[in-house]
Amino acid sequence: MAYFKSETQRANFVKREEELLEHWDKERTFERSVERRKDGEPFVFVEGPPTANGLPHPGHVLTRVVKDLVLRYKTMRGFYVTRKAGWDTHGLPVEIEVEKNLGINTKGEIEAYGIEKFNKKCKDSVFRYEKEWVNATKRVGFWVDMDDPYITFDINYMESVWWSLKEVWKKGLLYKGHKVVPFCPRCETTLSSHEVAQDYRDVEDPSVYVKFKLKQEKDLYLLAWTTTPWTLMGNIALAVHPSNTYVKVKLNAGAKDETLILAEARLDALDDDYEILERFEGKDLENLEYERLFEYAKVEGGEAHKVITAEFVTLDEGTGIVHVAPAFGEVDYEVCREKKLGFSQPVNSAGHFTQEVPPLEGMFVKDADRLIIELMEQRGVLYKEAKYLHSYPFCWRCGSPLLYYARESWFIAMKSLRDNLLANNEKISWYPAHLKHGRFGNFLDGVEDWALSRERFWGTPLNIWLCTECGKDFCVGSIEELKARATNTVPNDLHRPYIDEVVLRCEDCGSDMRRVKDVIDCWYDSGSAPFAQWHYPFETDKFKQNFPADFITEAIDQTRGWFYSLLAVSTAIFDEPPYLNVLSLGHILDEKGVKMSKSKRNVVDITAIFNNEGADALRWYFYTAGPLSDDIRFSEQGILEKQKKFLNTFWNSYFFFVTYAAIDEFNPEVKAIPVANRNAMDRWIISRWNTLTTEVIAAIERFDVHVAARKIEEFVVNDLSNWYIRRSRRRFWVPEENFDKDCAYLTLYEVLVSLCKLLAPFVPFLTEHVYLNLVRSGDEHKSVHLCDYPSPDESLIDTALEDSMLLLSELVEAGRRTRSDACIKIRQPLREVVIVCNTEKQDKVTSLTAILKDELNVREVTLVEASSKSEFAAAEEYKQADVDEDTTLFLNTGLDKELIEEGMVRDIVRRIQGMRKDIDLEYTAKISIMYEGDEAVKEAITNLADYIREETLAVAINEGLPSVESEQIYVKTWKIDKKEVRLAIKTA
RNA sequence: GGGCCCGUAGCUUAGUCUGGUUGGAGCGCUCGGCUGAUAACCGAGAGGCCCGGAGUUCAAAUCUCCGCGGGCCCA
Structure with missing residues (x-):
């Protein structure tokens, strides 16, 4: 009985994959693959939690298959790799x-x-799309534990987040300040940056040149410029660049005779003739005080209305003097905080002026521009007004212009941890490496304090309580502590609104403490994953085993997202890097090279890919497309090509093997032949395989996945299928058992099984299917994913042999070229090929001459020294082809009757083989042949009848066609070398 | 506006770090050949201002600078 199950020639990858999903489920293969390594060294991975309130996108699939590849690989290499799924909620x-x-x-x-x-x-x-996420994750073959995921809204997770924030608070790193945020006055909502980016419009705003009167000197004005007149109500300072040149100019404008200060480079802004009185640097203006434009809004918390210096001042437009309003600009806010200046907020959260500004009270700020300009004109402080075209953000939901507006916010003082962040970053390996000191390092260099709080509803509530009397703050670090300090009942759910009801007792004054209303930025949630997923420190074992992570990977946009929040949280709490290796991936673009996004409606439906091409094809496409850090132009056609070129070729190599192994009832268990005893072709493919394995392992270790995958693809397509199997076919067709056939079977078998293991992390479905059929002994519950990753056997690497084969392929190429030039088809046997080359190359070719004869269809291979070259070059029947500098090939194109007959017969055999295939004969079916042709044909067939019988499995060859047509007889008329030949076959 | 990455044939790409014969492949196209594993394969051909410009150099796809286009992050 056949040892292997036979297969169909068409693989039907999609169906195979669906079968295996069920098989793995039933066999608990994933769980067992992890468990069997539990004594191994841990390799720690943290899953970047996705949000399941939208459908999974091809980009998510990419990160999942990259994670899967690395984790499967490490598992097969003996590491204990636990994989907890996570959800960002x-x-x-x-x-x-x-x-x-x-x-x-x-x-x-x-x-x-x-x-x-x-x-x-x-x-x-x-969890609206949880099902789709779980399905896609499973379908693509990402092995991750989704039965026991971490969920950021889970009470244990939240408790860990609280604990960590209390650590931050205890270190004095948590403080209250203002944060200028993009804000929609209509929705009364802060917008995240990606929302802001969704609707920028080009708009025309008034731009005004305003004169600020200096206190120290009479009739001397600073000329400032702004495109948002309404923000002048919150003016606190004027900024100049410290090292740029400023000038004092006297205007010659009749009644408007006055003296102004502005940047020399911006003198164009003046409409009038002027005379330069003085030049000085910006820093000479520092600390000059000016009279405020409007007396209305009150200023709190520091000095105001003076000149400061700042590097952000540019001379591209305006006057080189920048109006600074900390309530309405992030840069403004920062600089005022740095210089310890005051703060003024005359606008409420709906974007209306408050009663602090009586003439404008209740008016929407944008509508107040006109009135403010008029007021300035009345006071004679408006130098001029112009129109200004710029892009400005609008609310993507309601279309209102957004305001930049300072809101009260809680911060983590990340700036003070800057050196620690940088030091911890030094302990991390980045892939690609440039991110470490490039994008990420630069970002850490200029790190800002983390605005942690959100005035929203659905999030981990900020665990800070403030005393209603004395204002003292207290940070709750656990549920137990909450219960101990609460004066009323503590809810089971820590979310709003329940938590808002919990009142604590102030330790200082005994009054009630109330929680601040904010929730925590969800980036802090996910940044806490390394410890919060294990409920640390309330449970400690798992965390200790799993910190820091050895490996994380996400797309490039996470550099300032999750990659940062992980490092920030971990640095603040443990002062340790939370991960040691981080792999950043490129994005998926559509076929035109534009980012896939919901709003552009160019997101490819991945379920269609799973149903059409399958997960392995998709995975292989991702792995081979290019460096993982590059963007990928997604193309379904490209995936289909991978299926056809790579998966099909692998399948067909396997199909070839099991087909003949079934016929011969080959059993690998009872055969053992040392590699050294096998022929050159066998030793060559085994050597190539070992070389390949060395290269693949090295490449994966560097996360050069595309290098590894492309090398495997080349091996399978070129070396294995197109050379080894094509060259070795005849060895499998020999009917009787013999040593050489056993060598061929064993070699192909060993390479296929090893390839399954090498490829298992890449294409887990196909390799499993093939492995389960090829390895039929041993454990019932076996799987390629329970195997060890192959390691190369260096003693089987024969570089000299690999070199020889390379030279051989060049000779074959040259020989074919010569035939083509001489118009002699390959089926026509030729007498001789002569290779002119040095002795070193002669040695290389000698062991492989049999292959060369076969490939070039010549009877003799003659190797000669360079000295005889001229002799062949002069002979007319020898056609020349140059192989390389010191190697030349001559093909003897002379034909005699014997050669012509042989060529004729090979043509006939080829036709008969085609006819066998036409009528779908079994490979082993015997036939009888009948023919009609001229004398030459008859003579050729008679002379070479044995050869025909052997090749076509014919038991009889007879001249003359049957007179009656019959369904059992297949007749076809051919033209061979201008001769008509009629052939008929029937099963014998 | 700033930082980082990418730009090579119609398409997908190797080569760029470490400058050095005529810039390699694959898909597609044209012609020819081969085929009892392969929806394959082999040979030949057409198809490249290596995004543009300047510089360094005996020598630039490769190094430097300035642009242009795309992407990401931030303003």
């Missing part, structure tokens, strides 16, 4: 989704709807 994107469904979009409406109900909806919405 909090944050504004979730809230917005719910708001959309409820048809509301202001915080007021949410509060009216009820925070309890609202958050319930958020919680439900978070």
Whole structure:
């Protein structure tokens, strides 16, 4: 009985994959692959948690298959690799989704709807597409434990987050300040940066040149410029560049005779004639005080209305003197904080002026521009007004112009940890390496304090309570502590609104303490994953085993996202890097090279890919497309090509093997032949395989996945299929058992099984299917994914042999070229090929002459020294082809009757083989042949009848066709070398 | 506006770090050949201002600078 199951020639990858998904489920193969390594060295991975409130995108699939490749590889290399899935569940994107469904979009409406109900909806919405995520994850073959994932809204997870924030608070790193954020006055919502980026429009705004009167000197003005006149109500300072040249100019403008200061490079801004009175550097202006434009808004917390110097001042436009309003600009806010200046906020959260500004009270800021310009004109402080075209962000939901607006916010003092961040970054290996000191390092260099709080609803509540009397703050670090300090009942759910009800007792004054209303930035949630997923420090074992991570990978946009938040949290709490290796991936672009995004409607449906091409084809496409750090132009056609070229070729190599192994009932278990005893071809493919394995392992260790995958592809397509198997076919066709055939079977078998292991992390489905059929002994519950990764046997690497084969392929190429030039088809045997080369090359070729004879269809191979070259070059029947500098090939193109007859017969055999295939004969079926042709044909067939019988499995060859047509007889007329030949076959 | 990455044939790409014969492949196209594993394969051909410009050098796809286009992050 056949040892191997036979296969169909068409692989049907999709169906195979679906079968294996069930098989793995039933066999618990994933779980067992992890468990069997539990005494191995741990290789720690942290899953970057996706948000499941949208459909998975091809980019997500890419990160998942890259994670899977590395984790499977490490597992097979003997590491203990646990893989906990995670879900990111909090944050504004979730809230917005719910708001959309409820048809509301202001915080007021949410509060009216009820925070309890609202958050319930958020919680439900978070897993709206969980099924699709789980399906896609499984379907693509990503082995990760989704039965026991970490979830950021889980109470244990939140408790760990609270604990960590208390550590931050205890170190004095948590403080309250203002944060200037893009804010929609209509929705009363802060917008995240990616929301802001969604709707920039070109708009025309008034730009005004305003004169600020200096206190020290009479009739001397600083000329400032702004495109948002309404922000002048919050003016605190004027900024100049410290080292640029400024001038004092006297205007010659009749009644408007006055003296102004501005940057020399911006004198163009003046409409009038002027005379330069003085030149000085910006820093000479520092600390000059000026009279405020409007007396209305009150200033708190520091000095105001003086000149400061700042590097951000540019001379591209304006006057080189910048109006600074900390309530309405992030840069403004930062510089004022640095210089310890005051703060003024005359605008409420709906974007209307407050009663601090009586003439404008209740007016929307953008509508107030006109009135403010008029007021300035009346006071004679407006130098001129112009139009200014610029791009400005609008709310993507309601279309209102966004305001930059300072809101009260809690911060983590990351700036003070800058050196620690940089030092920890030094302990991390980045792939690609340039990110370490490039994008990421630069970012850490200029790190800002982390605005941690969000005035929102669905998130981990900020665990800070403030005393209603004395203002003292307290940070709660655990549920136990909360219970101990609470004066009322502690809820089971830590979310809003329940937590808002919990009142603590102030230790200082004994009054009530109330929680601040904010929730925590969800990036802090996911940045806490290394410890929060294990409920550290309330449970300690798992965390200790799993920190720091050996490996994380996500797309490039996470450099300032998760890659940063992980490092930030870990540095603040442990002062250790949370991961040691980080691999950054490129993005998936559409076929035109544009980023795939929901709004552009160019996102490819991955389920269609799974159903059409299958997971292995998709994976192989991703792995071979190019360096993982490069963007990929996604193309379904490209995936199909991978399926045809690579998967099919691998399948067919396997199919060839099992087909003949079944016929011969070959059993690898009872054969053992040392490699050294096998022929050159066998030793060559085994050597190539060992070389390949060395290269593949080296490449994966560097995360050069595309290098590894492309090398395997070349091996399978070129070396194995197109050379080794093609060259060795005849060895498998020999009917009787013999030593050489056993060598061929064993070699191909060993290479295929080893290839399965080498490829298992890349294409886990196909390799499993093939492995399960090829390895039929041993454990019932076996799997390629339970195997050790192959390691190369250096003693089997024969570089000299590999070199020889390379030379041989060059000779074959040259020989074919010569035939083609001389118009002699390959089926026509020729007498001789002469190779002119040095002795070193002669040695290389000698062992492989049999192959050369076969490939070039010549009877003799003659090797000669360079000295005889001229002799052959002069002979007419020898056609020349140059191989390389010192190697030349001559093909003897002379034909005699014997050669012509042989060529004729080979043509006939070829036709008969085609006919066998036409009528789908079994490979082993015997036939009888009948023919009609001229004398030459008859003579050739008679002379070479034995050869024909052997090649075509014919038991009889007879001249003359049967007179009656019959279904059992297949007749076809051919033209061979201008002769008509009629052939007929029937099964014998 | 700033930082980082990418740009090679119609398409996908190797080569760039470490400058050095005529810039390699694959898909597609044209012609010819081969085929009882292969929806394959082999040979020949057409197809490249190596994004543009300047510089360094005996020598630049490769190094430097300035642009242009795309991407990401940040303003």
